[in-house]
Amino acid sequence: MASKVTPISGFQEWLPRERIAELIVLDTIREVFELHGFASINTRALETVDRLAGQGADADKEIYGVRRLAASADEPVEFGLHFDMTVPFARYVLENAGKLTFPFRRYQIQSAWRGERPQRGRYREFIQADIDIIDAGELPDHYEAELPLVIADVFSRLPIGDYSIHANNRKICEGFYRGIGIDDIIGTLRIVDKLDKIGPQAVRDLLIQTGATERQADLSLALAQICTSDTSFVAQVRALGVEHPVLDEGLAQLANVVRTAAEHAPGVLVADLKIARGLDYYTGTVYETVLDRDPAYGSICSGGRYDALASDGKRTYPGVGVSIGVSRLLGLLIGEEGLTASRETPVAVLVAVNDEQSRPESMRIGAALRARGIPTLVAPKAAKFGKQIQFADRRGIPFVWFPDAGDGGGDQVKDIRSGDQVTADRLSWQPNPADLRAELVVPQHN
Structure with missing residues (x-):
């Protein structure tokens, strides 16, 4: 008996084209953070409730407590999901102070969770992109x-x-x-x-x-x-x-x-x-x-x-940080305004299959293109070329590669947007840089 799927509010789940747009945004953020000298860390999802509670007027009310389903009703809740990245980062610094070089510049792109009522721009689970600079003693x-x-x-x-x-x-x-x-x-x-x-x-x-x-x-x-x-x-x-x-x-x-x-x-x-x-x-x-x-x-x-969030009683580690609410931002840009990506797959080239007997040759072409960093997919069926082109077009794949059909014409690659088709060598052909990866597409509103 099939069970009914019930949506849960407060969580973002994007379609493939939207997810690629999200990844482009995340990659851009990461690139800039690294350009400014920040090193990446990753912290656990759970912190002790004692550490999470008391960081704001309603912080304790927003913490998702975590315990085993088999726990007894009177067993205290020891752990909670972190509601931001700053509190876990402060704990991370205290635990690793002897191994870090100060001032320490870190970035962290992770999910966080808040037990609040979902509403526009506010989610139960959300991605934050944080940078912090922390020092020992004085900042x-x-x-x-x-x-x-x-x-x-x-x-x-x-x-x-x-x-x-x-x-x-x-x-x-x-x-x-x-x-x-x-x-x-x-x-x-x-x-x-x-x-x-x-x-x-x-x-x-x-x-x-x-x-x-x-x-x-x-x-x-x-x-x-x-x-x-x-x-x-x-x-x-x-x-x-x-x-x-x-x-x-x-x-x-x-x-x-x-x-x-x-x-x-x-x-x-x-x-x-x-x-x-x-x-x-x-x-x-x-x-x-x-x-x-x-x-x-x-x-x-x-x-x-x-100044006092990270302290072990003997030494204090003051810091300054800022957090981009990635999910909040994309809830507007993608969810409301229609920001998307130029295709729904990372693939730049679809290698056509002349017939099933020649599929191994199509797979060799695909392997050669991938070896040079070109995202490539081999067509799933040896259908008519028109249908294979249609397969690529529906996914936003810009190029279709036609293996040599044995007539001496050599391999051909077609830009299905312009219709241009040229002879190509799998060991040297390269798409324009703009076509190699999907790009953001900003909707044109009247």
Whole structure:
């Protein structure tokens, strides 16, 4: 008896042409990360629940616990699936500190899992592409200015359209709040972080409900509403009349980030003082990236500086990192906007089969082409050539190779898009570089 297939929401499963598009995006990200000197690591899917819990307001509620089906009901859940790459990376650094060379630059492209309600752009299982720079003892501030440049390099090579990296520094918020007499820094940050979702009046009401005075609430809102594309945010903060040494430090650090971005990736980064990031471990610069055409979609790339996440009690390993939400980005580009690949298979050449008796010769041709790095498939049937061409066309395969039929004409290769057909040598023929691999196809919308 056949069982009914029931879809599970919150997971991406692409068709072959879409999956190739996803792989092209992932390969592009990996290439740029390596160009900037980041080394790849891979961490386990499971972490202890104790390590995962407590990293944000709702982190413990989002963790998928993992245990044996045969476990007793009162057996505690020891392990959970990681919900990001930063927490596992911090553990990895502590376990391998004696074997790593600092400062350590790593990238990690893996799946993560969150037990939250699936909705637009948010999934139960998703791919993240992270970079982090971590050091032993101290981490220079200039790394906080470097990471947005890596992201700008990635996005310049992908068809994502106009975007903006919004940056803030948690020290600005902390110093400002302390300067006006607010002690609950984390609680205030979490409320202000809701500004785009609930609006300024609701944020003001929440701040007052949780103990802030009207003056403190108004000043907190005034700070959060400062957003500039240059370093003029410093003067705007100063004009609010608040003083604190931590505030001074945060302003100087963010100004350096803005200046560096303006030189190397002009027009990409803005100082946006409402950006807070919900996770508690951030201590310095924080980033969120939004698409200009759809800001409501939310951040597609975020991260920040953390100073105490990786510590063994004797030594602390501060770091700064940023994560591209690959599944989130592709949910829009592929799932909603129709980004795809030029073919549904990696194959560039289909070798035709004249008849089944000559199939071994077609297989020899295929082997010769593959030996030179050309993705090749031998036709499954010795059908009429028209049907073999149709087989290739339906899959987006650009070339069909016709073995010598014994009439002295030699092997022939046909570009089925243009109809051009030429004599070819299996040991030297090469397609154009653009035809060797599938490419992204950006849909043309009216």
